[in-house]
Amino acid sequence: MPSKKAEPFHWDSLVRLTHWGVAAACIGNLWLNEAGEEWHEWLGYAAMALISLRLVWGLSFARGHARLRALIPSRADFRQQAVELRERAPATPGHHGSGKLAVWALWLTVLATAGSGWFQNTELGFELGADDWHVWCTWALQGMIALHLTALAFTSWRQRSNLVVRMLPAVRGARPKQAQARQDQHS
Ligand code: HEM
Ligand code: HEM
Numbered sequence: 168m169p170s171k172k173a174e175p176f177h178w179d180s181l182v183r184l185t186h187w188g189v190a191a192a193c194i195g196n197l198w199l200n201e202a203g204e205e206w207h208e209w210l211g212y213a214a215m216a217l218i219s220l221r222l223v224w225g226l227s228f229a230r231g232h233a234r235l236r237a238l239i240p241s242r243a244d245f246r247q248q249a250v251e252l253r254e255r256a257p258a259t260p261g262h263h264g265s266g267k268l269a270v271w272a273l274w275l276t277v278l279a280t281a282g283s284g285w286f287q288n289t290e291l292g293f294e295l296g297a298d299d300w301h302v303w304c305t306w307a308l309q310g311m312i313a314l315h316l317t318a319l320a321f322t323s324w325r326q327r328s329n330l331v332v333r334m335l336p337a338v339r340g341a342r343p344k345q346a347q348a349r350q351d352q353h354s
Contacts, residue, residue, distance in 0.1 A: 176260035177337045182233050185221040186334055189214050189277060197309060211281040218274050232261030240267040251326060258328035266322075269315060276311045280304035 178186070192214035200207045225235035244264030251259065262270065283301040286292035323330045 175332070175337070176232075176258075177333050177335070179229065179233055180336070181224050181229070182221065183334055183336065185217045185224075188217045189221075192217070193277060193308065193312065197305060208284070211284045214277050215281045218278060222274075237261065238267045238270055240264040252322070255325060255327060258322070258326045258330060258333075263322070265318070269311075269318065273311055273315060276304065276308045280308050 177183075192210040195210045196207055196214075200210070222235065225233060225238070229235075231237065241264070244262075244267065247259075248263035248265060250256070251263070280301065283292075283297055283304050287297035287301050289297075292298075319330050322328075
């Protein structure tokens with residue numbers, strides 16, 4: 168029987184870049200800068216631009232699990248998630264069913280937060296009281312981030328797989344060293 172041990176799964180560079188960029192922008196605007204400062208606005212626009220780039224990537228050159236089509240959850244995804252969590256099986260590539268829903272919810276909440284931040288500065292937004300919407304969105308975003316980190320920690324523990332490593336670049340060197348050792352043995 169062929170070995171099932173495959174290369175460890177990592178998200179592609181653009182997914183990683185946009186993820187950490189959006190995370191940094193949210194952390195900066197939620198907890199580090201003063202509301203209304205110029206770089207608060209710029210970080211908000213940067214988050215919108217990074218999510219737009221990720222969406223275009225997901226529709227164009229992205230492959231496999233990073234494609235937007237692959238982020239639409241099916242019943243089979245939820246069944247597989249239940250089985251993997253029950254059996255404590257190692258994490259398989261891509262997102263679980265609930266992870267796929269979470270990706271859309273996170274993108275939407277960040278876009279709504281940044282969008283309402285921009286809108287409250289317009290005349291119409293001012294009249295409609297959009298500054299309240301912006302504050303509600305920031306609470307929703309903090310809730311989503313807490314849920315995101317809790318789900319990551321729970322899944323990583325349950326499946327004995329550190330999911331954060333998949334959002335970091337692959338470490339080069341381990342395999343070439345092994346290959347070198349094998350080559351040395353044969354020479
Ligand atoms: C990821 C995007 C964003 C996040 C996480 C975020 C977060 C926040 C937070 C936590 C506050 C303080 C709310 C409070 O008073 O309790 C705030 C206020 C504010 N934000 Fe943002 N923001 C974002 C994007 C933007 C953008 C794009 C703009 C404008 C172009 C903007 C303009 C403002 C302004 C003017 C306030 C002050 C509102 C007030 O005091 O009534 N924000 N934002
Ligand atoms: C603070 C704001 C954050 C936001 C808004 C956020 C949002 C997201 C989004 C939208 C995705 C899907 C990525 C994609 O397919 O393009 C994702 C995945 C992921 N995030 Fe975050 N994230 C945040 C913080 C963090 C932090 C602090 C960590 C690490 C401790 C983290 C670890 C991960 C991991 C490991 C995945 C992939 C999960 C998997 O392989 O199934 N995120 N996040």
